Amino acid sequence: MTRPARDFINRFLGRGEAAIAVPTFDGALKPNQKLAEAETVLECAAPEDLATDGRSLYLADGPRLHRLDGAAATEIRSFDRPISALAVLPERRLAVALAGREVRIYSQPSAPKPYAVFATGLRAVNTLAPGLEGTLIATDGSAVYGVEDWARDLLERQRGGRLLALDLASGAVTTLAAGLGFAFGARTAGDEILVSESWMHRLIAVRRDGTMRIALPHLPVYPSRLSHASGGGYWLTAFVARSLLVEFVLREPAYRKRMMAEIDPEYWIVPRLRSGLSFKEPLQGAHIKTMGVIKPWAPPRSYGLVIRLDGAGAPLYSLHSRVDGTNHGVVAAVECDGDLVMIAKGPGRVLRLPIDGLDKEFGA
Amino acid sequence: MSESVVLSLTKATKLYAGVPAIDGVDFDLRRGEIHALVGENGAGKSTLTKVMAGVVALTSGTMTVDGVEASPQSPLEARHLGVAMVFQENSLVPTMTVAQNLFLGQERFYNRLRGVYIAAQQFLQSLNFDVAPTATVGALGAAKKQMVEIARAVLHNAKVIIFDEPTASLTPEEKKYFFDLVRDLKRRGVSIVFISHALEEALALADRITVLRDGKRVVTDDAAKFDRARIVQAMVGRDLSHTLYGVRKATARKAGDRVLTVQNLKMAPMVKNNSLSVFAGQITGVFGLVGAGRTETFKIVSGALKRDFFYGGEIFLRNKPVRFRVPAPAVRAGVAYVTEDRKVEGFFETASIARNIYLGLMSRFPGGRAVLSRREANTIGSDWVKALNVRAIGDEARVVELSGGNQQKVVIAKSLVQEPDLIIFDEPTRGVDVGAIVEIHELINRLADEGKAVVVISSYLPEIMALSDRILVSRQGKVVEEFSALEATEEKIMYAAIH
Numbered sequence: 001m002t003r004p005a006r007d008f009i010n011r012f013l014g015r016g017e018a019a020i021a022v023p024t025f026d027g028a029l030k031p032n033q034k035l036a037e038a039e040t041v042l043e044c045a046a047p048e049d050l051a052t053d054g055r056s057l058y059l060a061d062g063p064r065l066h067r068l069d070g071a072a073a074t075e076i077r078s079f080d081r082p083i084s085a086l087a088v089l090p091e092r093r094l095a096v097a098l099a100g101r102e103v104r105i106y107s108q109p110s111a112p113k114p115y116a117v118f119a120t121g122l123r124a125v126n127t128l129a130p131g132l133e134g135t136l137i138a139t140d141g142s143a144v145y146g147v148e149d150w151a152r153d154l155l156e157r158q159r160g161g162r163l164l165a166l167d168l169a170s171g172a173v174t175t176l177a178a179g180l181g182f183a184f185g186a187r188t189a190g191d192e193i194l195v196s197e198s199w200m201h202r203l204i205a206v207r208r209d210g211t212m213r214i215a216l217p218h219l220p221v222y223p224s225r226l227s228h229a230s231g232g233g234y235w236l237t238a239f240v241a242r243s244l245l246v247e248f249v250l251r252e253p254a255y256r257k258r259m260m261a262e263i264d265p266e267y268w269i270v271p272r273l274r275s276g277l278s279f280k281e282p283l284q285g286a287h288i289k290t291m292g293v294i295k296p297w298a299p300p301r302s303y304g305l306v307i308r309l310d311g312a313g314a315p316l317y318s319l320h321s322r323v324d325g326t327n328h329g330v331v332a333a334v335e336c337d338g339d340l341v342m343i344a345k346g347p348g349r350v351l352r353l354p355i356d357g358l359d360k361e362f363g364a
Numbered sequence: 365m366s367e368s369v370v371l372s373l374t375k376a377t378k379l380y381a382g383v384p385a386i387d388g389v390d391f392d393l394r395r396g397e398i399h400a401l402v403g404e405n406g407a408g409k410s411t412l413t414k415v416m417a418g419v420v421a422l423t424s425g426t427m428t429v430d431g432v433e434a435s436p437q438s439p440l441e442a443r444h445l446g447v448a449m450v451f452q453e454n455s456l457v458p459t460m461t462v463a464q465n466l467f468l469g470q471e472r473f474y475n476r477l478r479g480v481y482i483a484a485q486q487f488l489q490s491l492n493f494d495v496a497p498t499a500t501v502g503a504l505g506a507a508k509k510q511m512v513e514i515a516r517a518v519l520h521n522a523k524v525i526i527f528d529e530p531t532a533s534l535t536p537e538e539k540k541y542f543f544d545l546v547r548d549l550k551r552r553g554v555s556i557v558f559i560s561h562a563l564e565e566a567l568a569l570a571d572r573i574t575v576l577r578d579g580k581r582v583v584t585d586d587a588a589k590f591d592r593a594r595i596v597q598a599m600v601g602r603d604l605s606h607t608l609y610g611v612r613k614a615t616a617r618k619a620g621d622r623v624l625t626v627q628n629l630k631m632a633p634m635v636k637n638n639s640l641s642v643f644a645g646q647i648t649g650v651f652g653l654v655g656a657g658r659t660e661t662f663k664i665v666s667g668a669l670k671r672d673f674f675y676g677g678e679i680f681l682r683n684k685p686v687r688f689r690v691p692a693p694a695v696r697a698g699v700a701y702v703t704e705d706r707k708v709e710g711f712f713e714t715a716s717i718a719r720n721i722y723l724g725l726m727s728r729f730p731g732g733r734a735v736l737s738r739r740e741a742n743t744i745g746s747d748w749v750k751a752l753n754v755r756a757i758g759d760e761a762r763v764v765e766l767s768g769g770n771q772q773k774v775v776i777a778k779s780l781v782q783e784p785d786l787i788i789f790d791e792p793t794r795g796v797d798v799g800a801i802v803e804i805h806e807l808i809n810r811l812a813d814e815g816k817a818v819v820v821i822s823s824y825l826p827e828i829m830a831l832s833d834r835i836l837v838s839r840q841g842k843v844v845e846e847f848s849a850l851e852a853t854e855e856k857i858m859y860a861a862i863h
Contacts, residue, residue: 013673013674013675014674014675014676015676015678015687016685019627019628019675019677019678020628020675021627021628021639021677021678022627022628022639023625023627023639023641024627024639024640024641024843026639026640026641026836026843026846027619027622027641027643027834027846028619030846030848214683217683218622218625218627218680218683244628314621363616363618363848363850
């Protein structure tokens with residue numbers, strides 16, 4: 001059977017790619033309120049990414065770069081455009097991506113001028129991390145839209161994400177993987193690189209030769225950035241949970257086209273980093289509330305989630321802020337001084353949760 | 365005291381081909397008492413009650429009803445004596461309506477159907493049974509069939525009613541109704557004999573308890589003088605109280621790889637958008653009331669039922685989408701389903717144990733096999749008989765001749781011989797004696813320890829609590845709650861199952 005014929009039959013019968021089905025939050029992903037109970041360290045306008053060199057913790061907040069000392073944030077420098085990704089490299093070198101279109105490398109966080117700049121062919125760089133053999137790895141989410149236009153990228157079902165290796169010595173940019181469904185997060189894992197593919201709801205492992213394998217499929221969330229965990233394994237953030245409504249809309253091209261043309265983007269049926277609970281939002285009334293109280297189990301318009309993975313990429317447990325919480329749109333999580341520090345982009349918060357005891361509590 | 369005895373048996377012996385099923389049993393039933401009869405499968409409980417109900421005749425010994433010697437040769441004769449029996453395997457006519465079944469044998473020359481339905485409706489309501497008299501019995505679930513059986517016995521104004529495993533297929537709420545009904549019958553002066561493997565029921569409901577073992581009466585005493593350990597010890601001759609449901613899990617196995625993912629599965633009207641996962645190296649318990657869609661969900665997974673044709677949801681086995689329209693490809697993919705209804709779906713009852721197990725193996729071969737080897741069948745059969753400790757008289761014993769527990773072991777062996785990765789046990793210990801329950805539980809635990817993904821569907825909460833590493837609660841066609849074994853309590857699980 002040819003692919004178009006199979007697609008047509010699948011679409012008619014609601015099977016395969018056309019099945020409107022979402023995996024459930026169970027097993028290691030069983031919901032709890034850990035993230036909702038996390039301490040709010042800082043509230044800021046546009047937190048985007050975190051990075052640490054083991055001693056200091058750096059925060060990207062709009063165009064400003066802060067150093068976090070407890071609850072105090074000290075501005076180190078600011079840029080002309082918002083920071084879309086941040087990484088601290090060996091010898092305290094700093095890598096920043098600006099508006100997703102330019103990557104700059106500084107010898108020190110406060111160094112006045114960058115010693116390397118990568119600006120060609122980049123559109124939506126949303127993650128920077130130390131790579132294999134002295135390179136810097138970056139994920140470029142979309143080949144069409146900028147970082148701020150990720151919702152449009154999803155609704156158009158773009159598959160233009162790339163995993164890039166930036167050679168700091170030669171300035172060469174190598175594409176390790178292309179055709180990804182919004183690459184958003186990468187970390188080295190032995191000889192491989194783990195990459196989040198948000199629109200495909202999975203983690204893939206990319207080898208040196210560019211071949212890929214699926215490391216963690218069928219996630220009930222849109223995965224985002226990864227960071228190494230101190231006990232081995234990784235922290236994976238997810239900026240929102242999948243919902244049947246969005247899955248349905250993604251299978252209706254005519255509806256999506258009209259929605260994008262006629263409706264204010266604030267009220268599109270797409271995953272949201274925050275819910276304003278406006279009467280104009282697509283899910284209302286009994287979908288969300290019962291007896292005037294928001295249901296934790298309501299279809300998620302926004303949701304917060306961090307998943308602890310083991311060394312092989314299998315989930316061990318997860319930390320949630322459910323629909324009735326506010327710590328939603330989690331896009332970054334790093335370990336620092338025995339705490340897990342996270343960014344909830346929805347409410348604009350930096351959160352902190354002691355790691356001690358989490359493994360024991362969740363039996364990991 | 366003797367005046368209050370309504371039915372008695374003295375030195376009752378029944379031989380089958382020279383082998384005693386009951387051997388010199390003395391038994392008496394007082395007027396208006398609830399008398400529990402407990403014992404392992406094969407202890408002689410069913411034979412003893414069948415003698416009372418006229419289904420089988422005594423080889424030697426005597427039976428008296430109201431002090432008069434009686435020897436009923438048929439259930440009809442026993443009914444005329446005032447003795448009625450509600451059988452474990454129900455004896456209703458599936459193609460007739462509930463009302464017709466209730467009044468079966470009492471038909472007049474001219475029957476006005478409307479009148480029959482009205483009478484049946486009033487009678488069922490008086491018993492607080494939610495069963496439509498116009499419903500065809502074949503379309504009813506096991507619990508409702510049981511209700512009709514009970515109602516029929518009550519309708520016949522029996523002074524002795526014998527229940528054989530009356531609560532095995534009832535939900536907790538229905539059990540409460542049943543217990544109230546039994547107590548009500550007792551108040552009316554009706555004497556009740558009931559067989560149950562659920563010892564808590566015997567302790568809670570009965571006035572006196574008789575324990576049988578190997579066809580002989582071990583002890584008869586007031587229920588108040590028994591506790592669980594004493595009953596179990598009397599039943600099996602050894603202390604099993606700490607190995608059976610008594611101990612709550614202190615640790616839970618960690619989840620391995622995700623073996624099964626069910627996403628938004630639909631099969632109207634029983635399964636509604638059901639989603640769940642099953643992991644390797646763990647026992648996933650699935651609890652729910654009758655009609656919660658548990659069995660149907662896992663029958664769809666194993667190819668015994670089909671999901672909805674349009675937008676029926678997705679099933680992933682080891683992260684690959686699958687859709688089994690018949691069981692054979694599911695077996696080949698490593699999925700084994702151990703049915704809840706072993707007598708109908710589990711085995712060929714007139715075939716030998718070895719043949720049945722060999723048939724399980726045959727289902728792994730897509731086109732069958734041109735040559736079947738009797739020697740191979742016998743070898744495999746005897747290996748599994750030893751491995752699962754199936755107690756039978758000779759290797760050529762037919763499955764129908766085995767006790768319930770041993771029949772269940774054959775059904776399990778028939779599935780395990782297929783070397784599955786995912787094993788689904790549906791009510792694995794229903795109608796199974798306590799000794800076999802322990803062995804089956806040990807086997808289920810061993811499978812999980814070996815890294816298999818194990819699902820246990822059970823309506824019996826202590827079983828779910830004792831076995832499961834994680835517990836899924838199903839309600840109205842989908843999983844509504846998940847508990848880890850360490851956080852679960854009976855109250856939490858039941859609350860999730862009902863509300």
